[in-house]
Amino acid sequence: MAQIVESSQTSFIKGRDQKKFHKPKLFNDHFQNYKVYGIPKAQLVIADIPYNLGNYAYASNPAWYEGGDNKNGESSKAGTEFFDTDKDFRITEFLHFCSNMLVKEPKDKGRAPCMIVFCEFEQQFELIEKAKKYGFKNYINLVFRKNFSAQVLKANMRVVGNCEYGVILYRDKLPKFNNHGKMIFNCxxxxxxxxTVKVHPTQKPVKLLERLIRLFTDPGEVVIDPVAGSAVTLLAAAQTGRKGYGFEIKKGYFKDANEKVLSRIQIPLF
Known part of the structure; x- marks a missing residue:
């Protein structure tokens, strides 16, 4: 039986700026079963999809070795997956969900929905091509620049990765963009x-998610994360006054997300 969890906070608190703070909802289920929950359609889908790395998840990560040092021999994470679904994630099923759950493109300009997908470098090209079959004809590449690198085992190459990648996918009209008329760089x-307590190996920074949510949605609009993991997207949605909905199929992550992340939602007091 699928489980549903809402944050223990009150439904919303109304401040002087008239923004509402909504309880996020996390479903312990696969996003393919979304119809039974009757969730509203979204202005924005944010997803950190599995990279399908399989047993090579820690291939360039120091966690492959005990204490992060290859002199100590391999650790229990050597040759293992981040999670057992990180080898057969089906992008077409994900895109089908998004095509159904994003609001229809309005007639007015500057109101269109979009999705933001964090992905492995080569996955973005697969996403771009397959998305066209579901009506998402346009894209903008994203780069997320870190001031550190987990690829220490590739240090002998001298050039190591310190970036993550993503892509904005949208239909015909440019998505809603709240930046006071100013452009931004895609990096x-x-x-x-x-x-935020880390409960998932690929957990994203909440402040980064909050910034993306503010850029592409207005307060009160719906944000959906179909592969929620740690549920930090729902946390970011709630803390920016949006309605967050998410799906997480793994019971362990679902439990930790509810008890350690969603239970700590900070609602501003005015």
């Missing part, structure tokens, strides 16, 4: 999150 700084 974002990846600010480390030293506040």
């Amino acid at each position: 974002f700084d990846w600010e480390r999150d030293g506040v």
